[in-house]
Amino acid sequence: MCVSTQRPSDLSKTVVSQCSNFIVHRIQNPDDLIYISSMVPYIDKDTINRLTYLQTGHALVFGSSIRIPMLTAFEEAIPNTDGNSARISEKWYIESRDKNRSI
Numbered sequence: 001m002c003v004s005t006q007r008p009s010d011l012s013k014t015v016v017s018q019c020s021n022f023i024v025h026r027i028q029n030p031d032d033l034i035y036i037s038s039m040v041p042y043i044d045k046d047t048i049n050r051l052t053y054l055q056t057g058h059a060l061v062f063g064s065s066i067r068i069p070m071l072t073a074f075e076e077a078i079p080n081t082d083g084n085s086a087r088i089s090e091k092w093y094i095e096s097r098d099k100n101r102s103i
Helices: 013-017 030-039 045-053 088-101
Strands: 021-024 058-063 066-073
Touching (some): 030 045, 045 058, 045 066
Antiparallel strands (some): 021 058
């Protein structure tokens, strides 16, 4: 089973109990960090804190298949999916500029 979420603390404990391995990317919400910490009692606080500033493509990997939690870097997908972070401020700027031109 594969479960993907941006809010781990919202997952059902029943669902999480069925998972044995985890790949956790950058998390900044304090509730989610506490939840991840409770899932892996042998993870130290420094490792949990590192989740708040992981770079894109990096993750904490842990579970029954991995002896100790590992910080891992994933290779970029080939072909590239062009999946970038949303650039909302640029979109607002362009829409605002276009709107002003039509006035």
